[in-house]
Amino acid sequence: AARARAQAAGRARTDFLATMSHEIRTPLNSVLGFAGLLAETEDGLSPAGRRKLELIAQAGGSLATIVDDILDFSRLEAGRVELRPEAVDPAALLADAASIIALSAQSKGLSLSVEADLEAACDYALDPARLRQVLLNLLNNAVKFTASGGVRASVALETGVDGAERLRFTIADTGIGIAPEVQDRLFQRFSQADGSISRAFGGAGLGLAISKTLVTRMGGEIGIDSALGKGATFWFTVPAVPARAADAVRVEQEAAARVLLVDDHPMNRELGAAMLILAGCAVQTAEDGDEAVRIAADGGFDVILMDIHMPRMDGLAAARAIRALDGPAARVPIIALSADVMPHQIERCRQAGMVDHVAKPIQRDALITALNQWIGRESAAA
Incomplete structure (x- = not known):
């Protein structure tokens, strides 16, 4: 009977998350979509008007991220996320993730650098979507919590004590830093360094918990080196399994689809x-x-x-x-x-x-x- 009640509660939670996700995403689709179209197609917007559109897009994007985080954590907690490895160039993926947050860094006057210490033209068997998700989470946090200075992203090939090769990704910033006594709980769900973080910077406290679960699923580890007021360096490793790149195929259309x-x-x-x-x-x-x-x-x-x-x-x-x-x-x-x-x-x-x-x-x-x-x-x- 207890098992039946637990299963019914699990189904009810899943149904609730699915319904609320749909109801939130539907109006968000119009908010974000039309804001993007206005910014792209209306040349006569004043600087003030364009800035207001950017704020609408940023606020809508933040809400969409929170919805995605809640759904992702629910899927991971239920074991419903499968990894789909394919041939990936880690350096290119890191550069791509960094380019996504480049505008945010630029708007705050931050420098953003990307470094790679890898063998040339070597791809590895990785899930690009999930790896990009972890990288974007760490990069977004680095930009969010850094007021001046910059963010440095890097990837390198290293050999562990067991002799196995690993890819080590590092995201370092010159931001507010994190006190050692609160670092252990950063990777717990709905947890942030202190209550003022969510008030000052937003977020639901799920991003790092999701990142840790994904990195663990990939067979790696994640951690942080930081001190209060001295910036933070987040790092994670994943197994470096070489893969042969698949040939990309793109359909060419002569007429309008x-x-x-x-x-x-x-x-x-x-x-x-x-x-x-x-x-x-x-x-x-x-x-x-x-x-x-x-x-x-x-x-x-x-x-x-x-x-x-x-x-x-x-x-x-x-x-x-x-x-x-x-x-x-x-x-x-x-x-x-x-x-x-x-x-x-x-x-x-x-x-x-x-x-x-x-x-x-x-x-x-x-x-x-x-x-x-x-x-x-x-x-x-x-």
Whole structure:
């Protein structure tokens, strides 16, 4: 009986997190998306107006990060995160992560340097998404807690006492530093050095706990060297397993890709269409699954972007109905475009015949990457 109650409580927590994630991500999609579009397309904005847009984007991004951290920690705690190693250049990945936070460092007048002490042209078997997540967490913290000076990121190959080679990543800053007596609890969930940290700098105190869990899953270790007022150096190691790089394939489109965008929310349709048109796509929209199936049956689309929660016919039912059509229309790749981001929700999308998933709030780079991957290909789920 106690086990049944615990399992029911676990299911209730998962359902609650999934529902709240969806409800928060949906309006965030419009806030972040339209702020980005305004900043990119409106040349007549005053400096003050552009600054206000940046503040909107920063605040929305902070909220999205907190939602992601809570979901990530829940998935890790439940053992639902799988590592997907592939051939990765650690130096390039570190440089890429540093470039993402470069503007934040520049806006604070901080220097940012990246160093690599590795053999040339050697890739390693790593999960790039999870490794980038740890690096961004540490880099963002370094910039956040540094008022002057700079941040230095490095990666080097080292040999442990057991003779095994490891990659050692180091993120050093000249910030506020951390007293030795509070360093042990930094990697615990919902924990920060003291209560004033969250008031002054924000955050839910989950980032380092997530980072430690991910590094441990990768077979490595993470730690910190710091003193109050003397900056901080976070480091972590992962096994250095050489891998052969796979050849990259990119689909070239001579004509504009035809995209069917399906979403019941008018604001989401407007935002998605604007992003796709800026990317050079020809866009047609549908406001529910029933309309999407009728339009898809006429054919001619290179890819379908499908929301999940819609009236009359939801995205899962619509995907199954499209897969049941006759001819080429049944083989068009369907990509979920949804605020449903829990692993079991993404798996339901794949079982319904969808080939990929792009989370809301939409990050344009992620959307374009998914389109490039699937445009010109037919789905094997038909």
